[in-house]
Structure formats: C-alpha cells, structure tokens
Amino acid sequence: MRSRWRGWAWGLPLLLAGCGGPDAAAPRAAGALYFDVRGLLDGQIRRLDLAHAATLKRVSVRGGPPETVRVPAVKWADELQLFFQADINKAALRGAYAVDSARLPDGRLRRTYTRLPGRSIAPVARLEVLSAGAAPEEITADVEQQNALFSARKHLRLDLRQGRLAGYAVQGTQKLVLFDTLRYAAAGQVQE
Numbered sequence: 001m002r003s004r005w006r007g008w009a010w011g012l013p014l015l016l017a018g019c020g021g022p023d024a025a026a027p028r029a030a031g032a033l034y035f036d037v038r039g040l041l042d043g044q045i046r047r048l049d050l051a052h053a054a055t056l057k058r059v060s061v062r063g064g065p066p067e068t069v070r071v072p073a074v075k076w077a078d079e080l081q082l083f084f085q086a087d088i089n090k091a092a093l094r095g096a097y098a099v100d101s102a103r104l105p106d107g108r109l110r111r112t113y114t115r116l117p118g119r120s121i122a123p124v125a126r127l128e129v130l131s132a133g134a135a136p137e138e139i140t141a142d143v144e145q146q147n148a149l150f151s152a153r154k155h156l157r158l159d160l161r162q163g164r165l166a167g168y169a170v171q172g173t174q175k176l177v178l179f180d181t182l183r184y185a186a187a188g189q190v191q192e
Contacts, residue, residue, distance in 0.1 A: 033089060033094060034088045034089050034093075034097060034099070034113055034127070035088075035089075035111065035113065035127065035129045035136075035139075036089055037083070037084070037086045037087045037088070037089070037127070037139065037141075038084060038087040038089065040136065040139075040158075041080055041083055041084060044076075044080070044164075044165045045076045045077050045080060047164070047165075048074070048076040048165065048190065048192075049076050049077075051192050052073075053074065053076070053190050053191060053192045054070060054071060054072045054073075054074060054190075054191040054192075055070070055071050055074050055079065055188040055189065055190055055191060056068065056069075056070050056071075056188065056189045056191055057069055057070075057071055057186065057187070057188045058185075058186070058187045058188075059184070059185070059186045059187075060184065060185045060186075061182070061183070061184045062182065062183060062184075063183055066185070070191070079188070080168065082154070082156065082170060083141075083156055083158060083168065085123065085124070085141075085143050085154070085156070086124055086127055086139070086141035086143065086156055087124075088113060088122065088124050088127055092121065093119075093121075093122050095116075096115060096116055096119040096121070096122040097113040097114060097115055097116065097119075097122070097127075098113070098114045098116055099111065099112070099113055100112045100114070104130075107132070108130055108131060108132045108137070109130070109131045109132075110128065110129070110130050110131075111128070111129045111131070112126065112127070112128045112129075113126065113127040113128075113129075114126050123143050123144060123145050124141055124142070124143055125142045125143070125144050126140075126141065126142045127139070127140070127141045127142075128140045128141075135160070135162065135163045136158075136160055136163075137159070137160055137161070138157070138158070138159055138160070139156075139157070139158040139160075140155065140156065140157045140158075141154075141155075141156045141157075142154070142155055142156075143155075143156065148177075149176065149177050150174070150175070150176055150177070151174070151175045152172060152173065152174040152175070153172055153173050153174075154170055154171070154172035155170065155171045155172065156168075156169070156170050157169045157170075164190075165190050166189070166190055167187065167188060167189045167190060168187065168188050168190075169185070169186065169187035169188070170184075170185070170186050170187075171184070171185045172184055172185075
C-alpha cells in the first residue's frame with residue numbers, strides 16, 4: 001500500500017501541475033487590481049521553506065479510500081504550484097471579473113471575484129477571499145480549463161491562521177479525449 005501511495009504522492013503534483021501552472025512570462029498588471037494570490041503564495045513559500053515545515057497529506061483518486069502520509073521534507077514551491085492557477089492579476093485579465101464585497105455578521109470581509117460572461121480566456125471562474133482585517137483567512141478558487149482534447153475543473157482552497165498557511169486542498173476532475181474522467185482530491189495540513 002505504501003509503494004502505491006508513494007507513486008501518487010510524487011506523481012499527483014506533477015499530473016496536476018501539467019494542467020497549466022503559473023505563467024511566469026505573463027506580464028503583471030501595474031499594481032494589484034485584484035487580490036494578489038501570487039504575492040501571498042510567494043511569501044508563504046519563503047516562510048515555509050525557512051521553517052522546514054512538513055505536511056500531513058491525504059490523497060484520494062478515482063473515488064478510492066483516502067491515503068494519508070506525513071511528508072517531512074517538502075519543496076513548497078512544487079507543493080503549492082497548482083494554487084498559482086488562481087492568480088487573476090494578469091494584464092490580459094484586467095476587467096474580466098466583477099468584484100463583490102460583503103461584511104459578514106462576525107465582522108470579517110468576504111470579497112468575491114466572478115468571471116464576467118464572454119471572458120472564457122480567464123481560467124478562474126470564481127475567486128473568494130475571506131479576511132479578518134488585512135489578513136486573509138480562507139481563499140477558494142474554481143478553475144476551469146477546456147480545449148478540444150482536454151477539460152478540467154478544480155476547486156482550490158487555502159486556509160490561513162494569523163497570516164500563516166495552515167492547510168490547503170484541491171478537488172477536481174479531468175477528462176482527456178478517449179479516456180475516462182479522473183476524479184481526485186488532495187489535502188495537506190502544514191506542520192511546523
């Protein structure tokens with residue numbers, strides 16, 4: 001069982017990353033028009049690398065039972081690469097999102113970025129940031145990709161406590177032409 005897990009533990013991030021990672025060559029908008037997911041992730045990766053943080057990871061593929069393993073040595077840039085897909089601060093996406101803000105009864109702020117109709121170039125259909133003061137506590141994103149050979153949907157979630165990443169999760173499906181739909185879920189809890 002452990003050898004099967006190791007294959008997925010190392011292969012799943014590569015599989016998911018191959019579905020469209022961060023576009024380092026894309027020009028950045030002058031100033032952050034939308035929430036700066038990339039900046040948040042870059043800062044968390046630096047902090048987690050310095051702390052030599054581990055992760056407790058749970059993965060389930062094709063509806064199978066989840067398998068859990070503690071990963072003591074994590075390369076955080078690779079581990080969180082998939083979450084860079086939620087970056088909507090690119091020049092090509094300027095004006096692609098409607099922004100809605102709501103103050104919750106507990107005082108927290110929920111800001112929602114929703115892709116406008118006719119803006120299919122934007123892979124993030126919806127990004128939601130829940131904040132207490134200036135510090136985000138929860139970030140969720142729905143990412144959709146589709147072409148003639150491939151379609152994928154992912155729900156991404158980052159949980160932060162006092163400005164520090166505490167957990168992360170992804171649930172999704174991907175479909176290649178002539179192959180069955182692959183359903184997967186992966187989650188990690190940061191251990192410092």
